Amino acid sequence: xxxxxxxxxxxxxxxxxxxxxxxxxxxxxxxxxxxxxxxxxxxxxxxxxxxxxxxxxxxxxxxxxxxxxxxxxxxxxxxxxxxxxxxxxxxxxxxxxxxxxxxxxxxxxx
Numbered sequence: 073x074x075x076x077x078x079x080x081x082x083x084x085x086x087x088x089x090x091x092x093x094x095x096x097x098x099x100x101x102x103x104x105x106x107x108x109x110x111x112x113x114x115x116x117x118x119x120x121x122x123x124x125x126x127x128x129x130x131x132x133x134x135x136x137x138x139x140x141x142x143x144x145x146x147x148x149x150x151x152x153x154x155x156x157x158x159x160x161x162x163x164x165x166x167x168x169x170x171x172x173x174x175x176x177x178x179x180x181x182x
């Protein structure tokens with residue numbers, strides 16, 4: 073009788089302790105545009121980069137090989153201390169891991 077009660081207690085624990093499923097964000101999101109306030113800034117002149125999106129719980133990652141991005145999120149500042157053409161890419165991801173990307177070219181004038 074003790075063994076039956078022990079088995080029932082163990083089964084009750086396993087049944088009642090179900091692992092909660094991770095919520096999946098299946099809401100569609102859209103990366104509408106990536107714009108710069110000035111795509112031909114002068115050296116050391118900041119330009120505002122804006123990622124226009126639709127959706128919720130979005131994360132923004134900015135990628136570039138030269139220059140500095142100041143800030144985070146959908147709107148940041150970009151500056152370069154020398155004359156060069158730079159591609160800046162913004163990756164937007166949602167909580168389900170879907171990623172959309174856009175790239176803009178910034179030509180820094182000497």
